[in-house]
Amino acid sequence: MNIDIQAITKRFGAYTALNSVDLRIGSGELVALLGPSGSGKTTLLRIIAGLETPDGGTVLFGGEDALQRHPRDRQVGFVFQHYALFRHMTVFDNVAFGLQVRPRSQRPAKSVIADRVNELLRLVQLDKLATRYPSQLSGGQRQRVALARALAIEPRVLLLDEPFGALDAKVRKELRRWLRHLHDAMGITSVFVTHDQEEALELADRVVVMSQGRIEQVGTPTEVYRQPATAFVYDFLGDANRIECRVEGGQVRLASQGQPLGGVSGQAGPAVVYVRPHDIELQPAGDDQATGTVRRVYEVGPLVRAEVDYAGTLLEVAVPADDRMPFRAGDRVRVVLRRGLVFPADRPDRPEPMALVPFRGGASGPVVQRL
C-alpha cells in the first residue's frame, strides 16, 4: 500500500504546524520522520492515521482518498510511545482486542482469533507470557505487545510514534533490530516518528528530515548523511563544527581572521563550513597561519575528543581512542580540515552545498585532493 501525501497543511490557530508537505511512501517501505521537537512529525503521522484533519492537501492510500475514510476504516495499526495497553486484560486479550470488537459480521471465529493471536505472540516472542497482565511485563515487553496488537488487525499501514522513546538505550537498540526483522518478514508499509538520528539512520529505508513544518530532505540513510541538502540536515544528523567563513578566489577562509580552511569551487561570498569532529586532523604546528591551540583533551568511550581554539572559533576534534592523541591542553597545533561542506550564506534559493577541498602541506599550498 503506497501512501501519497500531497500539499498537506495544518494550522493550530495562527501557528502553521505543517506547511504544504509533499511525500510519497512506497509500498512496503519503512520510513522515518526525523526532526527536532515541534517540527511537525507527530502531526503528519496523525494526519496519515486520520486522527487529525489537515487544513489543506490530500492523503492517498493506494491512489484512493484516505481523508474521506473514517480512521477505523483506514486499516492502520498505530503504536504510541506510551504503550496504552488495557491494564485489566491479559497479554492475549490485549492482542485479540482489535479483532474481538469487530461487528459480528466481520469478526473472525473464536478459534481463528486465537490462532492469529498465538501466531503474533510467537512472532514478538511473547507466547510464554500470554496469560500475564501488563503490570507484570517489562517496558520492552509491553511495547512488543503493543506492536502485536497493532498487527492483529492486519493493517495495510503501520504507524509508530516514538515507539521506543520511553525505554532505556539498550532495550531500544534491541527492539530496533527486532522491528527491522519484523518489518522485513511482514513487509507492511510503515512510518515511524523519531527525534533520534541514530534510530532513523539504523532502521529506516528512507529518512524524511523535518524542520519547522517543512521537509528539508528525503533520502536513504546514506544520502541524507553523506549528501545533506541543507545545513540543517548536516547539523541534525551528527556532531558538527560550524565555522563562519568567506569564499574568495577559490579559497575558504575563516570569517574572523582570514585563516585558510581549504579550497572550493564556488562563488565568492559569506558562507558557513560544516565539518564533523572526526574529519579534522591535528598536526604539529607549522609556521603557517593554520595554527590553533588545544584547550582540552578528554576521552569518551571509544573516542578521544579535543577542543581546539582556532582563531577564536572553538573546534571539536575526535579520534578513535586507540589512535594516539599526541597533543595536550596548551599545545599549538596545525588544523587540517580533511572533509567538509561549504554552505553559502544569505542565499534564499538554497543552492547545492560545495565540498571543501582540503589543503595538504602548507596551508597556502596547492589543492591536491578533490572530494
Ligand SMILES: Nc1ncnc2c1ncn2[C@@H]1O[C@H](COP(=O)(O)OP(=O)(O)OP(=O)(O)O)[C@@H](O)[C@H]1O
Ligand atoms: N492540538 C494542538 N494544538 C495546538 N498546537 C499544537 C497541537 N498539536 C501540535 N501543536 C503544535 O504544532 C507543532 C508541531 O507539533 P508536533 O507534535 O507535530 O511536533 P513533533 O515534531 O512531533 O514534536 P515532538 O518530537 O516534540 O513530539 C508544535 O509546535 C506543537 O506545539
